[in-house]
Amino acid sequence: MRKIKLSGKLLCLVSVILTLGGLTVNIQASEKILPAISRTEVLLPSDSDELAWRYNVKMAAFTGGCSCFVYELNTPELIKWRIAEMKKEGLNTIMLNGLHMHLCLLERWSEIVEYVKTLTLLAHENGMKVIFHHDVPIVHNNGTGLNYVIEHIDWLQRDIQYDRPAFNRFCFNNPEFRKSYFDRVEDLVRKTDIDGVKLDEVTFIDKEYCGCRYCRERFTMETGLILPTENNSSVLFNQKNPIWIAWLNWRKRSVGDWWVDMRKRFNIVKPDFCIMIYSTHYGFTSNWATNNLGFDLLQSARGCDFLGTEIMTRNVYDSYRAVYAYRKAKAGLGDFYGSPVYGLVYHLNDPVYAYFGWAMNHMNRQTTLMSTIVGEKSSHYLDWNEKMNCRYAKPMSDIAIVFSGNARDFGGILPYMPDVFGTSQCLSDAHIQHDIIMQGDLLNGLKLSQYKLLMLTCLGNMSEKEVQAVRQYVAMGGTLFVSGHTSLLNESGFEQPDFQLADVMGVDALKGRLYKAPTTILMNADGKTLTIPYSAVKVKLRKDAKIIAEIINKEQKPIVPAIVSNTYGKGQCLYSALPLGILNNQPEYRYGKKMEFEKNQAVCDFYMSLVKDITHDNLDFKGIDIPEKVLVNVCKQNVKDKKEVLVHLLNATGTGVKKGDIIPGKSDWKKRGNPFPPLERDIVFDIRPGGNVSSAVIVSPDYKGERPVKLEKLDNGYLKVTVKKEDLQAYSIVYLELLNN
Structure with missing residues (x-):
């Protein structure tokens, strides 16, 4: 076997052997994979009066939905009539839909540009903004779509196993497609003076894509690694393989890079340009979109300045516990990038759901987009003069819970996301003010110092930099709550010999990892017991740490620590071997679905008592x-x-x-x-x-x-x-x- 020394910027993570065309690379177990050229550029417009309209958007479609023809109202007189109608309804922003799969209709593009130009001119004369909405890479066989595919078949996304083209989607990493699209939309902005865009489907088709030569070349150039071409390679679809993890991370990053490059082109014409993007709350609660499509809001937000959510429950009112926690997470994403946030409230034409959804967004400093309800007036809250100024308002919270994209995508041992959102829901039930901050915020010591308590709830995946930042936060006098397997994995999800934060937590991880549910704990202070129907991480106490509660067996004898207090530097850490938020995580149920959730009040009360104890109720x-x-x-x-x-x-x-x-x-x-x-x-x-x-x-x-x-x-x-x-x-x-x- 011939060993090849990779780039000096490439450290390796676990032992893998990669073979490609007779070339063999041996990656040693003690090392760690990091990208050789890791682009994490953020390019966003600064807050300005020109973009202040985003904080008070009242938007509706100009004509129909995505399948309309754009120019149904095809004369200046009809356009003026519709603009006047929208203004009368209190709207200030036009969403221009239609001919959504524009690659099938490029022969009409010049007509579309002229129409958008006329509409935008008339809208601006009436003090209204215009957002143009269309799809980027998808192409169908209707119109001239088939001919366009045949002419540019080398632009198509290709699967990574067999190099088969997907005949309905172009690869956004293909340099020729990229240039063609960027040139077209830059010209659109220059000629029409539109205020923003909402661009769809800048993603891969699924986890099998894209294996085109441009994606492979960029992956190798930016990481120093090679994705195998053998269709039966053990690397492919194997989340225990660091090459595959690096590939998944690169895909997400390449989507974010596309948005940054798109922003650069818009900046040539109009620096105060708005790029809207949206997902559902599944962007926080599921890794399906990130690991299958490469779509990660944490990456796309590097170039998109107006971050939205389709709130899919349709009944925000009865799903308030879940939705409120998710709106906090979206607020945290907006704060991390300094971008405004909107929530799209689907309300089933129920005025209560509409009002409640607007209020929930507003109290989280967010704009609401929603349709009007015939016969119902909403101006008493939409046009309310006493609204908070969402542009300048900041949260005033005592506690920060950390959300991690790495733990969402590559977590293990204990469930991560339910513990984050269950913790948030318990805190909200107790009216304890808290934020959900992004994992990148861990490297912002000034931000961390604003909180009286930092909570890492089953946050297994942590980098060395993040571990050191948390260690420094506590050493300088910060207070930390840690649960479950926090810091037991590296950022890519590979298990470490011990907690990376063991010295801060005051415990070491034991082999066998989990004590299976149900778990009964004994409180040392008062001798009370509490049975928690969930598994716990097995740990061993370090010197000078103090046991607050222990896990007991059927004979009521203590076996391993459950809750541990430890002093580190000037600060304090409280560790729970159990994930205390999971049992009280209410999912976002869509209307018509059966409620499967029931709150465990005893566990919630115990959890909140720990929070108040460690903060000395100094909130x-x-x-x-x-x-x-x-x-x-x-x-x-x-x-x-x-x-x-x-x-x-x-x-x-x-x-x-x-x-x-x-x-x-x-x-x-x-x-x-x-x-x-x-x-x-x-x-x-x-x-x-x-x-x-x-x-x-x-x-x-x-x-x-x-x-x-x-x-x-x-x-x-x-x-x-x-x-x-x-x-x-x-x-x-x-x-x-x-x-x-």
């Missing part, structure tokens, strides 16, 4: 008397030197879907009852606003004017705030204005 916001189903989110904003703290309150107390029930579609509220029942008691919370309060009022789309709230000064900078029960009907915001010091 800037404390819910003193707030119903569990009233959602609370605290933000701060500084607009024109007016500093305010905003406490959002959303009443979900009318939801009552239980395990075994069917998630309702459009509801008959006369039969079902008031969706926003009157509260039984006043709302009371303590808050440290960060300054002296000059005024305190509550406002709502549900009534006119401002209403006072009661303030009482407490020790340590706290205020006790009392909101009269009648002042929260559906949705309200408490505004605390701060004195300028």
Whole structure:
């Protein structure tokens, strides 16, 4: 066997042997694969007045959907009529759909450009923005699509096993296709002055693609590795093989690179140009799109500046626990890139679902896109003058939960994503203010220092840089909560001999890894026991660490630690061998589906008691008397030197879907009852606003004017705030204005 030394920038991860055309590469076990040329360029427009419209978008389609002809309204007079109609409905942005698979209709492209130019000119005269929506790589046999495929058959995506072309999709990494498309849309922007685009399907077809020579060449150039051409290679589709992991990561990165390169072309013509992108919440809860299609919002957001979600439940109201957690994750993605976020609310023409969905987005600093409901007015909240300024508002949270794309895609041992979102749901039930931040934020020490508690919940996949950043955060006085197998894998999902954070956690991982469910733990402080129907990681206590609770066997004898406290430097870490969020992770159920979830209140209460203990209950916001189903989110904003703290309150107390029930579609509220029942008691919370309060009022789309709230000064900078029960009907915001010091 001939060993070949790869690029000096290439370190290797595990032992693999790759053979291609007689060439053999031996990658040693103790090393780690990193890309030789890893492009992680981010290219986004800076926040500007020219792009401020994104924070207050009210958008609708100009004519029909994707299958329409674009130019149904084919005269200036008809275009003016439709623009006037849209303005009357309170809309300010036009989504131009139609001829969606534009590669089948390129013979009409010049007509399309002229039409878009006319529409955009008239829209701009009326103060409206225009977004052009079409598909990038898909081509069908209709129109001139078949001829276009025959002329450019070498542009098609090809499967990695047999080199067979897919006759309905071009490879966006093909340099000739890339140039042809970039030239066409750059010319479109130059000639029409449109304000943005929404471009679809910049992905691979599935996990078998793309094995064209351009993808293979770029993969090798950027990683120093070679993807085998043998159709029976053990590398292919093998997530235990580091070459395959590197390939999957490269695919995701190449999609992100495409968006960055597209942005560069738009910048030539119009630097303040908007690129919209969207996915469903499955972008956070599933690795199907990332590992099959190469589509990862964390990568695509490197070039796209308006990040959206299709909220697929259709019944946001009864799925509020899940959707609220996912909206927090999307807010975290937007914050990481400094980009605004929108949520597309499908509401089944139910005005309650529409209003509730808008309010949930708004309290998370997000814009809502949704269709109007015939006969129903929504202007009382869409045009509400007391809305938060989503451009300037920032979260005011005590705790950060970390979301990791690596753990989503290559996690193992214990489920990762359910623990993240179950943890968020428990915190929201307890009204504990928290953010879901991105894994890249771990390298931002300034951001981490803003939080009183950092939570790594079953976050197995961690790089050496991330481990060191967390270690430094705790050593400098930070407080850390860790659960399950956190740091037991590297970033690519390969198991390590021990926790990478073992010194911080105060425990070492034992062989055999898991203690199988159910797990009964014994609390050392009071002798109480709690049975948790889930597996735990087997660990051994390190010197000077302290056992808070132990796992006991059937004979009630302690066998391994369950909860461990450890001091590291100036900081503190609390480790749980059990994933405490999983059992309380409610999925996003679509209407018509049976509710399979039931909250485990005992585990949730225990989990929240640990959070309060490790933070010494030193939180800037404390819910003193707030119903569990009233959602609370605290933000701060500084607009024109007016500093305010905003406490959002959303009443979900009318939801009552239980395990075994069917998630309702459009509801008959006369039969079902008031969706926003009157509260039984006043709302009371303590808050440290960060300054002296000059005024305190509550406002709502549900009534006119401002209403006072009661303030009482407490020790340590706290205020006790009392909101009269009648002042929260559906949705309200408490505004605390701060004195300028």
